[in-house]
Amino acid sequence: MKSILFIFGSTGGNTEMVVEFVADLLRQKKYEVQIKRAEMSGSKDMLKADVVVLGSPTYGHGLLEDHMAKFARAMKDIDLKGKPCAVIGLGDPKYEAQYHIEAAPDLEKAIQGSNGKLILPSLRISGAPVMHLKGLIPHWTKQLISKLV
Numbered sequence: 001m002k003s004i005l006f007i008f009g010s011t012g013g014n015t016e017m018v019v020e021f022v023a024d025l026l027r028q029k030k031y032e033v034q035i036k037r038a039e040m041s042g043s044k045d046m047l048k049a050d051v052v053v054l055g056s057p058t059y060g061h062g063l064l065e066d067h068m069a070k071f072a073r074a075m076k077d078i079d080l081k082g083k084p085c086a087v088i089g090l091g092d093p094k095y096e097a098q099y100h101i102e103a104a105p106d107l108e109k110a111i112q113g114s115n116g117k118l119i120l121p122s123l124r125i126s127g128a129p130v131m132h133l134k135g136l137i138p139h140w141t142k143q144l145i146s147k148l149v
Helices: 014-028 043-048 066-077 103-113 136-148
Strands: 003-008 032-037 051-059 084-091 123-126
Touching: 003 014, 003 043, 003 066, 014 032, 014 051, 014 084, 014 123, 014 136, 043 066, 051 066, 051 103, 066 103, 084 103, 084 136, 123 136
Parallel strands: 003 032, 003 051, 051 084, 084 123
Antiparallel strands: none
């Protein structure tokens, strides 16, 4: 079974909740899952897992959470050599549309800039994620699982 590493940034707890929920769904399917906060991680941690999932909310006008922003900048120093990766991005609709869920494309660019391979479209959540726990999030997780075989 493939090992999956989640690295995320979260201040308010919504991104952490989504990461934990997806991780639990993967554990139910017997995947080996590890979760690390961005501030407790180094970019080289990404090299130790078979699959990496990065997660971050979008703050202000299109900014990654502070610890994830620092982590993403450090990714330029590693070569993921085609490692399968995925992204979870959250956003608040109170910001302008062009900045709404900017964390997702920012993390996608960081992965691609380190030669990682995005294996499916990012999970993008607008507003409070609780209402997506029975629909969007499990659906995306099933898509992720289908890419892991």
